[in-house]
Amino acid sequence: MTLLPLRKNALALAAVCLTSLMFGLEISSVPAVLATLESVLHADFREIQWIMNAYTLACTTVLMATGALADRFGRKRVYVASIVTFAVTSLICGLAQSAPVLIVSRFLQGMGGGAMLICQVAVLSHQFQAGRERSNAFGAWGIIFGIGLGFGPIVGGLIVAVANWQWVFLVHTLLSIVALGLAFAGVQESRDPHAQQLDLPGIVTLSAACFGLVYFITQGPDLGLDSRAALGIAAATAVSFVAFVFVEKRSPRPMFDFSVFRIRPFSGAMSGSMGMNFSYWPFMIYLPIYFQGALGYTSVNAGLSLLAYTLPTLVVPPLAERLAFRFGARRVIPLGLFTIGVGFMLMKFGAGGAHPSWLTMLPGCLSCGIGLGLTNTPVTNTATGSVSPNRAGMASGIDMSARLISLAINIAVMGFILVEGVLSHLARALAGWSADLPLRRLAEQVAAGSIAPPGQSSAELAAVDPHGAIVHAALAHGFGLVMLYGMVGAWMLALCSAAAFGPGARRVREQAELGECVRHPSP
Template identity: 80%
Template sequence: MTLSRSPRNAVALAAVCLTSLMFGLEISSVPTVLPTLESVLHADFKALQWIMNAYTLACTTVLMGTGALADRFGRKRIYVASCVMFGITSLVCGLAQSASVLIVSRFFQGMGGGAMLICQVAVLSHQFQAGRERSNAFGMWGIIFGIGLGFGPIIGGLIVAVANWQWVFLIHALISIVALGLIFAGVQESRDPHAQHLDVAGMLTLSASCFGLVYFITQGPDLGLGSPAALSIVAATALSFIAFLVVEKRSPRPMFDFSVFRIRPFSGALCGSMGMNCSYWPFMIYLPIYFQGALGYTNVKSGLSLLAYTLPTLVVPPLAERLALRFDARRVIPLGMFTIGLGFMLMRYGAGMAHASWLTMLPGSLLCGAGLGLTNTPVTNTATGSVSPNRAGMASGIDMSARLISLAINIALMGYLLVEGVLSYLTRALPGFSDTASLRSLAEQVAAGNLASLANLARDSATLTTADPHGALLHAALVHGFGVVMLYAMIAAWALALLSVVAFGAGPTRAHCATSTLDKDACRPSM
């Protein structure tokens, strides 16, 4: 199928697809190497969380502002700058010799990645304006992005097996050079003469509130959840969020137009966006730790095991589109999230078996991936299709921000629950272990999944050596901790499925109205 009649547009599409592949790989390949980073860089569990969350939070920071910058200063110019930034920071990530350097460079890499993502959409929208050509271009972009996400775990595992962990990052520095050549050759420069002003106040207050909440969840237990320092963080976070609401309400050109939340299909779809990122996506960060720590798998076998979790997300979306057209997105989106929750229930059961393996996890993993495939495409189509065309960009920005913010929060929250689950098991199993601080430190090391490295600690602790001479207790504690996380993911998916049903209400979505014979008056959103 011909995607474009213009050779230059074909080159531009190749550039967009290559940069989307990089963005997808950088999200899904890094979790596979986190246990390796814990050992090589001597990163503790909190550092592993920040290695992932620095990227996510940075994407959120630049997401809404990049569009305005690209419209004003030139989409190609900002695209080139973001690609250069992504390439340079990927090089720095690969050369990092400490966890702190990696975390900082991951933050700047996330800024480049988030800006690159927005520019991809802007370039496709400008250079592919004919209906069929535009649809094919966006379809190809989505497929390549999905391949990056779906095959990232096995690609990351293979890179570590044949080279070392650094190449998970360094490979993007090389790909960026190729992408830059394609951008210069194919992407046309374009601007919007009516570009909006950059909402700096909105960006800063939203970013501060997100960072504050994630920091409190991640560092709160060490500070003491009721300590003055922790309470000060909570207060600053709340004030930042209130300031964001006030700024956006008073701004003549707000980054977030809150009136769209009165449109039922949009609100229902947004529940789906948050549901996926409160369950499926953040758990993918920790699943490699389970495979390598609890099951003893290598990087490659862990990546192969993760394919059951990710590949259904590539196969199911065409079915989801047909179901949405026939039965309406207000039914398909909650069904997808219910399926994700059911998958977590089965995974929890499989992980708790006496001889757990990837096979006992397989049914739940497949269901989780299928549930995401059922949810993702209808959510995107409904969020943008339920508003007028001139507000579609803003609606898409809110949808993407909701995804990244909920992902960042739940990466931190799942990590907190994992440590607390391990700690509660160890507290019950080791009543003679009186040093609370040491026990929490042990729980964090167990949660990081590198159980073999705990042998020295076990030899140094008479209590632990007597209670757990072969490490079975630590293994059981890790499995219990993951059971707590899976229970949370199941509840979160089902709760947001129910909230989505309530938000959608009884009326059909606008996207369904466009292809149905329903009375158009019944398709008007509730305001």
């Protein structure tokens, strides 16, 4: 390889790493400032959930479309457009003055972020196709992504402490300018000559199904889970999902090609994608609430405490790539999910002790971070490496869709479990509660970290719970149930991943066949 292609590859890798840093920061820095947003923007618990879920749902709506557009019109062109979109929408988020405006802005930002993320994987898959070179590139991508995730909480906390929350979003506008220069200089244009047309029916039906399910989980308790409105939403969600499967199976060249799930490595990797988002990623949203609400930490101290949860993702990915290269992804990915489950178990024990603190949470947080680091980059590399390079856009689209759909759903599910856990404890402890503020509303405020709820109920609550012991215990009880859910989810998906990869002998045979397919892709 001559010097010029080497230089271009280095610049392309720098662009991909910088945009992955931005995406990682956007995921982990925003949860650290949710308590501030609740206070400054007067956001309630549901609005806090939607500030995060608007982003993830928007990412999901554009992933499959981005994969198709990038394959058809050029991955560099779409990548540059996604960076510009992310920069502009980050500026809009920083200028938002109310929770509803921020939610809408986050949705727009999520569209840019989702497109940017899918293009990162497609660019890496095209420009780094050799085995070790590809592994090193994905390893670097994982490290930088880990830096964004690892330092995001403390970055968010420090920004709030020294400036204001707006700069959590505005900083991405500045970083995007640098990323654009690197992308123009280093990313090679590539496309799939056989790329399919934009599948609007598939995009609409999948988006409707995801939004309907999340809306049902978050709004169902207020509507009444057995009410006509809630049942109607559930029915529409089910119909949308069935319609999505139908249109994708009928399409001659679907964006969501179900046939790739016959490839065992791909199916095993998809179980790993969903496993991370049944446990690690959605809990990232709620862990700052625990540190600030249950333990009484400031935003900066909460951010520092979160480093134990996120920093292992910085150092473990290179080790994960080496382990996957030596022992195979079929062992490393289930091991990573199992380690995440162990972490949730340890956190549950640490939170349930007599004197919980960051120190009692430390072993569980470290275990979760190590498990995520073992799982993340092998999942992405396996998913895109199990298909021919000219289908990298489609494969990475399915991978990221699985991640973000399961993330959006589980942000809502964990929030539901947290509120219901808090509510059940309050119902037992405050059997005579008769204030104007309904008990469910009180539970939502406690789940959001508002230990001292405002309004007329404060005096009555102070009379029955003068030291806040009841609401603190309720919050701890709710978080214990959430941690239990994360543990079970991670272990169940670890089993699914191991089963999908299949026996070792068959895996070796399929790996050899896939290697031939990658070296000699069909036209």
